[in-house]
Amino acid sequence: MSDFDQLQRYLFNQANVRGELVRLNESLHQIVHNYEYPVQVQRLLSEMAAATCLLTAILKFKGEIGLQIQSEGPIRYAVINATDDYTLRGVARWDEELSSLPEQFEDLVHKAVLVITITPEEGERYQGIVALDKPTLAECIEGYFEQSEQLTTKVLLMTDLSQPEQTKAAGMLLQVMPTQASATNVQQDTGFDHLSTLTDTLSEDEMFSLPVQDILYRLYHQEEVEVYPPHAVKFACTCSRERSGEALRNIDKSELQQIIAEEGAVKMNCQYCHTEYRFDSIDVEAIHAGHFGETPSDQ
Template sequence: MSAFDTLHRFIFANANVRGELVRLDESLNHIVHSYEYPVQIQRLLSEMAAATSLLTATLKFKGEIALQIQSKGPVSYAVINATHDQTLRGVARWDDSLSTLPETFSELLTSAVLVMTITPEEGERYQGVVALEKPTLAECLEAYFTQSEQLATRVHLMTDMQNPERVKAAGVLLQVLPTDASATDVNESTAFSHIATLTETLTEEEMFSLSVEDILYRLYHQEDVELFPAHAVKFACTCSKERSAEALRHVEKSELMSIIEEEGAIKMNCQYCHTEYRFDSIDVESIHSGNITPPEASQ
């Protein structure tokens, strides 16, 4: 398995703390090069991708998690979707009339909110919202967990933008295990604070050059750490012709036929992977007569 595009879970046996470490390469480049994104947006999507991958490790069930930013600033929208089996996809929208974009997180995103949506395959959908009032995405995520989960959490996100054709991202998440009710406050957990302080000494050079085993030894060689088998992370899109057809089912048949008459076909493009799905008059007749395979059955 590659040293990158992997998620690693580990626990501190004597501290009741768990951690995740992820490093992204090829899976990330499918996302950041899907459009001609300015470097500032590539960096934002890179951090979001690393963060979302880390958050999937908190899922206790099969399903999806989405990290979405809505803003009135230069970047109006950014989202990363991930699944429990570590597939990623994402997209962003920005004001392309601007000749340059600001460099800082706070300037890119003004009057912004972070929406976290968890969608289990079975059960009810959950959505949490937090204002992006901190100077970094990592700090905003920490605030989210403090506000909504009451769990002591530390998040570190890093990007390597030296090679524009090969952007990399990485992240570390530390969290007190929810079974330890006495350690929900960072200041009340000496062990957690100690581990968090050790983690802060990790440099970007070390993150992107050392093996995961060496990183953990470098940081926590005096701790009792158990590292679990790695999980591969990859880019994957859930779009399909069946899903697109299902969306067309909710559009009036006469309106669809009018588009086909004018343009020859209905063309639907996936915003994540750019796959184009075409529908002609026969397809529309089939869709509106109910002769369509439901998306769930086609997967």
Template sequence: MSDFDNLHRFLFTQANVRGELVRLNDSLKNIVHSYEYPVQIQQLLCEMAAATSLLTATLKFEGEIGLQVQSKGPVSYAVVNATHNQTLRGVARWDESLTTLPENFSELLTDAVLVITITPDEGERYQGVVALDKPSLAECIEGYFQQSEQLATKVQLMTDLQDAESAKAAGVLLQVLPAQASATDVSSANDFEHITKLTETLKQEEMFSLSVEEILYRLYHQEEVEMFPPKTVSFACTCSKERSAEALRHVEKAELNSIIEEEGAVKMNCQYCHVEYRFDSIDVEAIHNGNYGGSATNQ
């Protein structure tokens, strides 16, 4: 599926509207199958991954964006992070005592919020929070843009989980260009509504079976559309032994040595990629003396 795991950006040159389309397959495997997730959580993570990829393309700087769900429902926590280089990682936590989970989005995530965190490599972190009080994740993200940036935004998210070993997700984002976002700009508002209506006619089977060029032609063949080179989307984890060592620097040395005495090493596991990092007493001494260089070897 060479046409998958790519983010495509395009521009309606006569309408002051920009668009993005992403389809994921291989990049989802280490997210969806990192745990034995129920299908409802697989679908949630697939939608979050597609949405996060779309939102990452809105960044005007190098850094990371994260979508995090916090809920008092069956799914307590879910997060997907992506970098400006379109690398994704994600994880979810749910009430594993439940034998079945609700199919409905609102019942799966009750009394929930969506936290969108933007972390530039240089500069201050920004965080926005929106209630998950609409029937779908896509509608909640639309509400976030309307609430925080007053930008007319349309989001469509789709998943295909028919093949248990090969989850697929896709998303489309349309947005009025910021310079044309004023409510007084009637022409831009009408153009955006027209393009949105065209996009809503896209069927799931078309999204996952046609090429991107065929999809855009099918939807917008009467519009002037400029396409940009696609960006590859992949799974990648940002964990490292050095980052784990930095976390241990804030733990008392005596406590770490006690763990080493009992278990032979301090072990830290990445919740995203499951790599295990081990630290012995020599490592602990170096960490607390500020001399830890960190081996690149994962143990």
């Protein structure tokens, strides 16, 4: 459908609550099929991608945001990165010695944390750490906003993996918009609870089959809702030959030349998009001389 791979923002004017709805399809394909992930890993990456889009729309900055799970459970590591213009990339690592993975989120991650990293183009990098101690990823993100930001928040995450080549994910977010310091108090009557209850009535079938405007009407037709133009979401990797070359600057030149002598080139592969960058002896000399740029070497 045409309104997949878009994020829709809206505002409840009479309730002082903002909302977002995102649905992903094509933008997920390269993320979940980059490796032969078990379906449980695909589901988690899909949920994280939807959640990252929702957070990107809330945090007003130019730069990048990343959601990273670090765990001692069956899923060891999962990360989704997004830019302020809603490009996504992601990767995960799991215990491949297991014959099967559990289905429930809380069984997939043990002694786990979610690290939320904001890297603005200007200003200092910020990290927030969330304990993954609730039954779902959505509830863990809600807890982050309530405890760290003092903002009453509802997060809804859904996935549809019924068609392997058409993986879909969706997310909704409601959040109180404080007009004064006391407005962040979770007890304040903002109409939030009423809107949250309405949002909970949306089924997965409705989420993935109805147009966005029909979803909003179905849920909030008795509310005064201001809807903003949607933002397109797509997969894009930020890797480059220049960035890969810069990483080689920290490796001793003689070690790199030895690799070239044995293998013909230094090869670097992006874990997000599998692009391979190759560096020869001339490249290595330029890198360590500090003037590496575009070269005729093949990628």
